[in-house]
Amino acid sequence: ERRLQPGGNALAAWEALFEEARGCTRCHLYKHATQTVFGEGPVDAPLMFVGEQPGDQEDLAGRAFVGPAGQLFDKALKEAGINRAKAYITNAVKHFKFEPRGTRRIHQTPKADEIKACHYWYDRERALIRPQVTVALGATAARQVFGRAVTISSLRGEAHKLAEGGEAWVTVHPSFLLRVRDNREAEYQRFVEDLARIGERVK
Ligand code: URA
Numbered sequence: 001e002r003r004l005q006p007g008g009n010a011l012a013a014w015e016a017l018f019e020e021a022r023g024c025t026r027c028h029l030y031k032h033a034t035q036t037v038f039g040e041g042p043v044d045a046p047l048m049f050v051g052e053q054p055g056d057q058e059d060l061a062g063r064a065f066v067g068p069a070g071q072l073f074d075k076a077l078k079e080a081g082i083n084r085a086k087a088y089i090t091n092a093v094k095h096f097k098f099e100p101r102g103t104r105r106i107h108q109t110p111k112a113d114e115i116k117a118c119h120y121w122y123d124r125e126r127a128l129i130r131p132q133v134t135v136a137l138g139a140t141a142a143r144q145v146f147g148r149a150v151t152i153s154s155l156r157g158e159a160h161k162l163a164e165g166g167e168a169w170v171t172v173h174p175s176f177l178l179r180v181r182d183n184r185e186a187e188y189q190r191f192v193e194d195l196a197r198i199g200e201r202v203k
Helices: 009-022 056-061 068-079 112-117 119-129 138-146 174-179 184-200
Strands: 047-051 088-091 098-101 104-107 133-137 167-171
Touching (some): 009 119, 047 138, 088 119, 112 119, 112 138, 133 138, 133 184
Parallel strands (some): 047 088, 047 133
Antiparallel strands (some): 098 104
16 A cells, blocks of 8 residues: 655645644634644654544643653553554644633534534544544544544444454543543553554555
8 A cells, every 4th residue: 555755745735734723713622722723743754653632731732642641651551562653643633622711711513513623624634644543533533533422432442443454442531531430440451452453554
């Protein structure tokens, strides 16, 4: 299979896409968010991670997974032997959706129509990167990856062939691990195990 090379046309195409996405008004979320948080990573990455949407810190920094969930994700990737710098990391929805509460901005889960509106960017990122393995982190990501509502528990732990090529895996979102009350350590270990298995697919 032909792979796009970094530094060549794929990188220029990605940069053009990034620029275009900065002005996105495909849904209403751009109105209150600080900026578009686009995916990042090598344009020839064999592995693509898909999160939900930028959080408060990502919205301010303009970069995916730099807040608390991102830090936990980094730790888990390291333990699973995956080099974050070699993966392309993006979100199902590229603007932060929140509800203001006093001085705080409370995360809100994106709705189906917002995920659908953002499919345009997801699709264009995939067309460039063409990852061998795609990982959906949580239900919103899985909805973007499979194009329909799915449950994590029914798809977790095995590869799913994608019509556009490559395979997809589903696991929990790192924020879930920050929230969960029961068996937090076991849930975290299970996440690391999922990542380690997924990492084997691109070795
Ligand atoms: N959660 C996500 O899904 N994505 C981010 O970029 C940060 C937190």
